[in-house]
Amino acid sequence: MILNNLTREQKLAVQQDGHVLLSACPGSGKTRTIIHKLAYESSRLDDNSKKKVVAVTFTIRASDEIFNRLNRMSIDSSRIWSGTLHSFCLEWILKPYSCYLLELQNGYTIADEAYKISLINDLKEKYRVNLYIDNTRLDRNGSFVESDNRKKAILNYYHQDLKEQKLIDFDLLLYYSYQLLVTYPKIGRVLSNLFHLICVDEYQDTQDLSYAIICNIINANNGNTSLFLAGDIDQAIYHSLGGVAKNKTEIESELNGQKIIEMSLTGNFRSTQRIIDYYNSFQSNPIPIIAQGANANEQGVISYNNTVNQDELVNELVRLIQENINNGIAENEICVLFPQWWLITSITGKLKPLLPDVNFDASGLAPMSKNRDNFWYTLSHLFLTESSPTIYSLRYKWAKELIDKFHEHTGTEFPEPYYIERNILRLTNSITSDKTEVVSYLEDCFFQFANKLNLDSKKYPSLGESWKVYFKNIKLRLNDRSYNVPSDIDSFKKLYKERGGIVINTCMGIKGEEFETVIAFGLLNGYIPHSNEASPHHASNKMMYVISSRAKKNLHLISETGRMIRDSNGVATPVLSNKRYTYDK
Numbered sequence: 188m189i190l191n192n193l194t195r196e197q198k199l200a201v202q203q204d205g206h207v208l209l210s211a212c213p214g215s216g217k218t219r220t221i222i223h224k225l226a227y228e229s230s231r232l233d234d235n236s237k238k239k240v241v242a243v244t245f246t247i248r249a250s251d252e253i254f255n256r257l258n259r260m261s262i263d264s265s266r267i268w269s270g271t272l273h274s275f276c277l278e279w280i281l282k283p284y285s286c287y288l289l290e291l292q293n294g295y296t297i298a299d300e301a302y303k304i305s306l307i308n309d310l311k312e313k314y315r316v317n318l319y320i321d322n323t324r325l326d327r328n329g330s331f332v333e334s335d336n337r338k339k340a341i342l343n344y345y346h347q348d349l350k351e352q353k354l355i356d357f358d359l360l361l362y363y364s365y366q367l368l369v370t371y372p373k374i375g376r377v378l379s380n381l382f383h384l385i386c387v388d389e390y391q392d393t394q395d396l397s398y399a400i401i402c403n404i405i406n407a408n409n410g411n412t413s414l415f416l417a418g419d420i421d422q423a424i425y426h427s428l429g430g431v432a433k434n435k436t437e438i439e440s441e442l443n444g445q446k447i448i449e450m451s452l453t454g455n456f457r458s459t460q461r462i463i464d465y466y467n468s469f470q471s472n473p474i475p476i477i478a479q480g481a482n483a484n485e486q487g488v489i490s491y492n493n494t495v496n497q498d499e500l501v502n503e504l505v506r507l508i509q510e511n512i513n514n515g516i517a518e519n520e521i522c523v524l525f526p527q528w529w530l531i532t533s534i535t536g537k538l539k540p541l542l543p544d545v546n547f548d549a550s551g552l553a554p555m556s557k558n559r560d561n562f563w564y565t566l567s568h569l570f571l572t573e574s575s576p577t578i579y580s581l582r583y584k585w586a587k588e589l590i591d592k593f594h595e596h597t598g599t600e601f602p603e604p605y606y607i608e609r610n611i612l613r614l615t616n617s618i619t620s621d622k623t624e625v626v627s628y629l630e631d632c633f634f635q636f637a638n639k640l641n642l643d644s645k646k647y648p649s650l651g652e653s654w655k656v657y658f659k660n661i662k663l664r665l666n667d668r669s670y671n672v673p674s675d676i677d678s679f680k681k682l683y684k685e686r687g688g689i690v691i692n693t694c695m696g697i698k699g700e701e702f703e704t705v706i707a708f709g710l711l712n713g714y715i716p717h718s719n720e721a722s723p724h725h726a727s728n729k730m731m732y733v734i735s736s737r738a739k740k741n742l743h744l745i746s747e748t749g750r751m752i753r754d755s756n757g758v759a760t761p762v763l764s765n766k767r768y769t770y771d772k
């Protein structure tokens with residue numbers, strides 16, 4: 188039953204025992220195979236064991252999507268854990284074992300990306316350093332990967348500041364997790380006994396430390412846990428941010444010589460042949476890909492605009508969106524992409540009044556601290572989304588996370604009857620507030636929730652602390668002009684709405700997803716490739732490959748004029764301006 192609707196190759200990959208390295212082109216069904224593998228392996232778990240299967244995804248959106256798809260397949264997801272590698276490390280390594288590390292023994296809080304950027308900017312200002320610093324990654328020895336000494340000096344101050352405030356960023360989170368695994372091999376053995384299978388989607392963008400962490404667990408019991416890596420080397424767009432697509436030999440070496448079976452999938456079930464032929468030339472080794480989906484022979488539209496001025500860009504986006512909607516494309520099948528995150532919220536803000544009847548989904552950029560560890564952050568999801576059958580699994584998962592977090596924070600359980608997910612959902616669904624601003628709305632809902640459950644901050648001081656951190660972060664972002672987010676609750680809820688509108692995101696943020704229509708702007712040298720890329724030509728090809736291969740039918744590319752990039756007038760991405768293609772008008 189679970190294997191119905193899979194091709195022969197996909198079935199073989201799902202049923203293959205041992206470690207598997209599944210590489211295949213875009214749209215060939217890698218994610219679909221992973222989802223079926225999770226369902227298949229979890230259905231084979233012994234009812235009496237506590238074993239789980241794990242999916243490590245690149246984005247939180249991708250992990251949520253796995254639950255949505257399992258829900259649609261009516262699969263019991265209670266034995267499936269899915270999340271990013273950072274959430275994996277936090278939940279399974281740091282939380283249970285941080286007391287073993289001197290650096291974390293006195294407690295720690297996670298500093299998210301926004302906090303990291305603001306702290307580094309403050310330090311740059313303080314020490315009068317005008318350099319672009321974003322690489323805070325650490326290697327397996329805990330040294331900065333960054334080689335520029337001037338940048339390293341600022342990074343040292345940055346770490347000092349984090350230490351004084353008992354904060355750790357995402358890179359330290361990975362490093363400390365690895366340290367714990369190496370210093371206390373028992374942790375790896377416990378985890379390996381717990382996890383029957385670890386699947387990693389988009390493995391080509393995994394950083395070295397992540398391979399080290401995952402393989403340490405796999406090696407702990409000599410392959411008791413199976414590893415399933417799925418990805419596509421041509422879609423490796425994280426190189427400048429530390430991603431490495433290791434090959435079979437390198438992975439086997441990480442696995443202490445255990446064998447990994449290479450498998451592949453053929454064909455593309457997503458796009459028209461025309462779209463595939465368009466992006467084929469961006470492959471490192473252009474092998475033909477055959478369209479096998481229902482839309483294989485459709486014409487669709489492939490357009491390229493390199494004349495629109497950035498002052499007119501919003502109007503051009505509105506025109507394209509309207510044209511697609513008029514042609515019958517559903518809102519949630521349209522995606523607007525920009526290579527960098529900073530312009531997205533302001534573009535969304537400008538598009539909304541011009542398209543008042545259209546819904547937007549900018550949930551990937553919601554102005555909340557992406558701190559999944561925070562109890563109130565998880566609770567806010569329940570108050571910012573509406574109960575509906577299509578996201579029941581996801582809301583159930585949040586309710587479960589909430590119950591677990593309460594236990595971690597307080598060492599006790601919620602009072603009866605709220606130790607059951609369903610009752611938490613019933614309670615949160617019944618709580619309403621007439622406040623119109625997001626901060627007061629959430630405060631009101633949280634107070635009602637806390638009253639109902641008798642959550643007294645004197646009794647549970649750590650809940651009080653995380654309340655303060657949560658609201659401090661929201662206020663920080665609401666006041667930050669670069670986010671440009673509305674603070675009224677209706678607009679805010681829209682940001683969190685289940686995928687019900689046009690998706691506006693970055694190229695990284697929608698990895699692995701697909702849309703009938705993709706509209707990508709900002710295709711300019713300096714963004715694609717980014718100015719710090721070591722091999723700009725390859726990096727641009729890969730990014731264009733990823734962007735174009737998200738489209739099922741229509742692809743609108745834009746290199747707007749008049750945008751200043753690092754003090755000079757932006758020009759179109761060379762791999763695009765040099766490409767010979769007869770675009771539609």
Ligand SMILES: Nc1ncnc2c1ncn2[C@@H]1O[C@H](COP(=O)(O)OP(=O)(O)OP(=O)(O)O)[C@@H](O)[C@H]1O
Nearest residue numbers: 192193194212213214215216217218219456457699
């Ligand atoms: N056997 C199949 N029958 C019908 N549709 C399929 C089949 N396999 C995959 N698809 C569909 O093709 C589309 C692409 O699949 P999926 O997202 O799993 O590909 P992918 O290889 O992960 O792509 P990417 O590398 O671009 O992320 C999805 O809509 C999926 O449901």
